[in-house]
Amino acid sequence: MTTAANVVTGGFPPVTGRRSTFDVERVRRDFVILHQKVNGKPLVYLDNAATSQKPESVLRTIDKYYREYNSNIHRGVHYLSERATQAYEQARQAAQRFIGAGDPSEMVFVRGTTEAINLVAQTYGRRHVGAGDEIIISAMEHHSNIVPWQMLCEEKGARLRVIPVNDQGELLLEEYEKLLGPRTKFVAVAHVSNVLGTINPVRQIIELAHRRGVPVLLDGAQAAPHVKVDVRALDCDFYAFSSHKLYGPTGVGVLYGKSKLLEAMPPYQGGGDMISSVTFEKTIYNKLPHKFEAGTPNIAGAIGLGSAIQYLNQFDWEQVEAHERDVLAYATERVLSVPGVRLIGTAREKTAVLSFVIEGIHPHDVGTILDQEGIAIRTGHHCAQPLMERFGIPATARASFGLYNTRADVDALVAGLHKVLEVFQ
């Protein structure tokens, strides 16, 4: 991070200060799960785009919450509740600063990116999209940024338009411009593709939409862990990301929304905490962001996310990006040296995701053989079936890297791929 480390007390462990240089071996020591054997081989974890591992400080923070101050938030007058509320709200502030939002009230805790997108589709979408209107997504979306909009279109008689991609896995901006029209009511695109690793030109996408007064949601699930996000610089209207891909716990994520949009949106779910007063005649909704947080939230999860952000804050973000770029460049070169390998997704701007197919060998078989070598990768359609169809393949093998991965992990992967060839020769 380029901003100063957040000094958060409450439930978080003491601030460890900033690390002047990015030492990957030291980082690896923070992730105990990495130091185990799988099938008799040292674990090589390359499935970070599915979920990342959690540093010790996050695990300790969650443990501490349950052991020392587990309590319900916002309503309690007692000590534990105050402490839990404080830690929960500090996590919100940490997330706010992490993505450069202007105010914590613009940060809604949700279950994850999927729920964030559904929230926007079901509240903003249902209010503003009507029969004959159009919603623009892209050909590289995860199912979670396709299906909620499809459901909305079906309900309203609206139409889904899709920005195509080229053979490298880059969005065709000129086609996008042609899709934008008087009927366009919303644009929802991935900041970074989970299959291709492509970093999309979201600034231009947003600017072009805003010229027509169309709001834009960015699916940041794959971006938040790997690129510096600044929602105000991007000027996006909504931004969604998940904790579990960001070295935090599962079951929690954040929806950022510009306050004037969130203010005007109806609530997503009704219940406790999202109201300011209830009678049988009328309910007055709570202020932001609580209007969108009905029921007891994932308190431990949110605090865990705050802790994960705090963990990341000790690094210089540019050094993290440089490290991941180095691993990606090395992996690209080494994996391409394996006979029969073809990369899917060769965009100029991409994060450390390597999707590939091997001539004559199904990705699932690649995955099984690598697993025997202790190497965890993902195989399949990665919840992006339309994208698989675009590239004319049923599935890919995907190695995705995190900040704790090294060139040695790449070497293990390449040795594993040679083993695959050996089995299938």
Add this chain to the structure above:
Amino acid sequence: MADLRDLYQEIILEHSKQPRNYRALPAANHKAEGYNPLCGDHFTVYLNLEGDTIRDVSFEGSGCAISKASASMMTQALKGKSRAEAEKLFEKFHRLVTGHAEANGTEALGKLAAFSGVSEFPVRVKCATLAWHTLQAALKDQQEPVSTE
């Protein structure tokens, strides 16, 4: 530790590279589609049933080595069998790949016994049985594609 060679036996690799009865069957009077959403495997199984007897059986589609070899070897094993015999064979095959084969249960399976290694790889059971589930659907003339999920 499971051994890869138990899973990827020679005969399985050979069938996956050169699947037998890999074609549409113009004379088919039964067919069904099978789909494994986990890995995108997708097969169509064609049957030509004469009375109670499987006169011919074939398949088409794409899948991993295990699912393709299983489909190929299934078609070989089924020709001339009755419905009841086919069902019984699947039962035995299923027990084999899930690690529940009886001591003398593999004899009737013939070459299909090569799939015994699958039981060491539980996530691959769906691959090995996809064609068989599709066969069952074809025998029942099921319209909806069968899914392993």
